[in-house]
Amino acid sequence: MNFGENIQEWFSVQIGALFFVVIGAMAIFFLAKREFSRFVGFAVFALIVGVFVFTPESVKSLGGKLWATVFGA
Template sequence: MDLPALDLAQPTPAPQGVNTQGLADFLRRFFAPLFLVIVSVVALFFLFTREITRFVQFIILAIAIGVIFYVPNIIEVTAKAIAVALGISVG
């Protein structure tokens, strides 16, 4: 006699981890336009108030942040480097 309750007692396979295959692409597509709008508004504010030093500092910071979002694989490489530094095995 086969009972359906016995099927529930079978162990389920453990999850292998979080699937982050498209996470970096999603973040780029989501935040890149928002980032460009914010950079434009703040840069215009600095230009209209004639704060050239802050404008230059802001543009340098914006370029550095832009490199993080637009250079391919930099997020993955940085994440793997941090994981290795923390002693987490990377597959």
């Protein structure tokens, strides 16, 4: 039995939910103040952070495929 994996999965789910709540609150804040350029910049930043934090396996495989395409297998 590996207890660490269950704890890691639980924290990942909880932090993911908190991450999306914070992103939603910031988006509403920027849109309510009509700061559209800051909203777009924050949305792009949140998208990049979300991908790197929550799906690092896909980033790793994409990097490997890109490396193989550019420099050969």
